[in-house]
Amino acid sequence: MSNTGGSAPAKLAIEVKGLHKSFGDNEALRGVDLEVPEGTTCVLMGVSGSGKSVLMKHIMGLLKPDRGSVRVNGEEVARMDEAALNQMRRQQGILFQANALFDSLNVYDNVAFPLRERTRMSEGEIRQTVDKTLAMVGLSHATTRFPGELSGGMQKRVGFARAAILQPKILLYDDPTAGLDPLTTASVNEIIFTGKQQLGATSLVITPDVATAFGMADHLALMHEGRVVEYGPPDSFRESQHPAVKAFLHNWLRRRSQKGRAAATG
Numbered sequence: 001m002s003n004t005g006g007s008a009p010a011k012l013a014i015e016v017k018g019l020h021k022s023f024g025d026n027e028a029l030r031g032v033d034l035e036v037p038e039g040t041t042c043v044l045m046g047v048s049g050s051g052k053s054v055l056m057k058h059i060m061g062l063l064k065p066d067r068g069s070v071r072v073n074g075e076e077v078a079r080m081d082e083a084a085l086n087q088m089r090r091q092q093g094i095l096f097q098a099n100a101l102f103d104s105l106n107v108y109d110n111v112a113f114p115l116r117e118r119t120r121m122s123e124g125e126i127r128q129t130v131d132k133t134l135a136m137v138g139l140s141h142a143t144t145r146f147p148g149e150l151s152g153g154m155q156k157r158v159g160f161a162r163a164a165i166l167q168p169k170i171l172l173y174d175d176p177t178a179g180l181d182p183l184t185t186a187s188v189n190e191i192i193f194t195g196k197q198q199l200g201a202t203s204l205v206i207t208p209d210v211a212t213a214f215g216m217a218d219h220l221a222l223m224h225e226g227r228v229v230e231y232g233p234p235d236s237f238r239e240s241q242h243p244a245v246k247a248f249l250h251n252w253l254r255r256r257s258q259k260g261r262a263a264a265t266g
């Protein structure tokens, strides 16, 4: 993106510089640099063990860097005290593989939970907010159902509604489509798009699903051996000459065509 037209540079929601983290003698992160401008969707890819989740945990303030810095909305995460960390986490909506819904609460109460825990809203205000959020994810009809009575895709949507109810500025997704069938995967992708369109949130998404990644990302990042080795919009990422990117895309295409052949013969 050129900045010669005099427009102000985009504000960064997430800024990671020279981030290092080891566990014993396992160097999980070896100097990660990553910038995610406000309101954009960045998809992190990379083979298993390349450091994607460890990076995300630093952005959530769950791990402390050995070296380097992680800033969220301009604030250095490692310098935050407990109160500041809580404040930051309030502004982050988190959707992981497991939906972590409360099985004993119905859809309405699951989604209302963060409002009851973290705000002083009246029950009337809570109802209005929950109704609006459930409408956003197409679940107005399911308020009295319990998680066990919902399909995988519906559970994901409830999980998203709960993550989105406090109107987070940043949405973090760690492999939200793991183990899901193609239809449910498509509904998760819609959810991520909704987060961007309706909340204007910045999203950081880890997914092994390359087709999904290309469809939703403003920027793609490839992690390789503890570093971000390529970062850019889908078109330039696709043309990357970095050997790790070429190998990653090549492997994905090969797996996809193997799957296609297996489906055709099976």
Ligand SMILES: Nc1ncnc2c1ncn2[C@@H]1O[C@H](COP(=O)(O)OP(=O)(O)OP(=O)(O)O)[C@@H](O)[C@H]1O
Binding pocket: 023, 026, 028, 046, 047, 048, 049, 050, 051, 052, 053, 054, 055
């Ligand atoms: N709490 C921990 N203690 C020790 N080692 C860890 C811990 N968390 C992660 N690691 C190690 O750090 C490296 C990076 O792990 P990470 O979970 O970030 O990989 P990943 O790219 O997210 O992989 P996957 O796609 O399989 O989830 C791995 O070698 C992992 O074993």
